[in-house]
Amino acid sequence: MGKNVSVAAARLKKPSWKDPRLLIGLLLVLGSVAGVISLVGTADRTTQVFAAREDIAVGQVVTEADLAIVKVRLDDVEAGYVTVEHGLTESRVALQRVAKNQLIPQESLGVADALDRKPVAIALEEELPAQAVPGARVDVWVSMPGSSRAFEDPEMLLPSAEIAGITTGNTTLGSAKTTVVMVLVTDAQMPKLLGAQANKAKISVVWNPAGVVR
Template sequence: MAVRSARRERGSTRVDPRLLIGLALVAGSSLGVWALVEALDDTREVLVAPATLTPGTRVEAASLRVESVRLGALADGYLAPDDLPEGGLVVVRTVQAGELLPAASVADRERADLAVVVVTSSRPLPGEVAPGALVDVWTAAEVERGAFEPPVVLVPGAEVAAVAESDGMMSTGGPTVELLIPREKTAALLEALAAGDAVDLVPATGAVRD
């Protein structure tokens, strides 16, 4: 019996507990590094225009390119592949080839009949005039140098798409504003701009469009 017991002990394999502890530490360290890398990776997939997209163009996921980029806090301003509904969206602001697709550059079918018009305000803009706000476009025709007719609302409830302050010390123009307006109002507003009418943007009552 003693001989059999000795043979059994010689044939069995003993695992050093220190080896098990070492393997556990290595595995835990690897998982910790992986988790840290994942936490620091703030890249996300966004849609990119493969060619210049002009207002009125309908875009779907299949017609756009997908790229992984690191945008940080700016990520919410651009569309991800899952943001496009079935049937796509309509471009309301020109997007150049290779540019990320801004959320503000597309709209659903209800806004597809909007046109983008850039106007220069004759006065400083109120603080409420920012992208997404609604403004009434007032115009006044010049009857003689420095004299204008009473102003009228030419386009009520136009949506502000973008605002850009005039640059340069010699600039005489006011802030330029991209407006989304109904297409049927486009001709009248362009005529007023071509004629040199004074244009003022006044926040519409109640006003930020969802």
Template sequence: MPTLLPGSSASATPHTDARRLHRPRWTHPRAVTGAALVAVCMLLGGLLVTNVAKTTEVWAVSADVRAGEPVRPGDLERVDVRLDPVASGAYLDEPDADSLSERLSGAAWARDLAAGELVPVAAVAGETVVSGVEVPLQVTGTAMPADLGPGHRVDVWVAAEQPSAGTRSEAARRVIDDVAVVAVHGDASAFGEGSVRSVVVLVEDERGEVLPRALAALAGGSATLVRRMGPSA
């Protein structure tokens, strides 16, 4: 027959061990609270990951553009960005190329944008009705910006031909102010800096006062095109 140690009780020991080994029930308040906290943390974590991964598709320019140039849908590309709803409304977000082309029909850039920049709605000027006459100019490669193209705005200056001996040279003067370039024909790199290129500009002269004086000056001198820069161009 087993001998009990002093101070021990045969009847208490089994019940005490049973209480120590008994697992807590899930209905215990602390267990319920812990499970609820874990569920809430998992839910918040999932929402955070979803919001971080959520992107918006907007349009960006794939090459540098200048103020005054016509907006060509081919110069734009769709990019995925993370923007809040308020900020995303400030950029072009047409869903496809067809709707983009419809919106940009006849539009011009209101300011310069660098390649990769998102296109703000404010950077696209609405369609404007322009009237005038197209004037072809013969300009050497060194007398115009090398990257001059349609949509750029220029001032036309004329310098008199090389004066003869004993004749005082005249200062160059501006004969046409702030006109749009319609077309540029010829490649300066193919013919060298001294090559002559044809530049067509659109002259708005409702009163017929500018063009006669400009053509007279161009007949006796050489033209230099000075490009205007900035949003007002």
């Protein structure tokens, strides 16, 4: 009987700080708490960045009115995007097209002098294919006026030109529907295109599904 009492008393004895079981238990609790704090901190590591409210065309002056603020987790690629913390520099233009809701890459903005392509309007009376939308690539063909009111054989003038924008309307007489396609043209290509337009050449736009310069 006395032996049983002694055993029970030993079990009910208040644990000491030196008890290895107590130390192990405290370490497990602390480790668990630290893990939860680390997980929460990692999950909340988001950055406020700018995104396009609507499509942004090449050459367009970009202001904060054109942008929305979103919170995303970028980690190591954060430096590649325009963040709210660093702000948007004034007088920046789009050097490349940015689609609606896309984040704004740093390389997509610059100064007007850095533009290597400029939008030129091409008026067409023919219907464009459904795939010819802003951002798509098209080949621009021209047929120069010949003798006896005929046109010469068509030649490709602009291979894989990017569409910057499309508008539709009517001619001045209102009898024909006209589509105006804004294509991006380099300075080297500009004289030929402007010359073809000045000479009233027949200009056609063909969708280029490959999307690359041939």
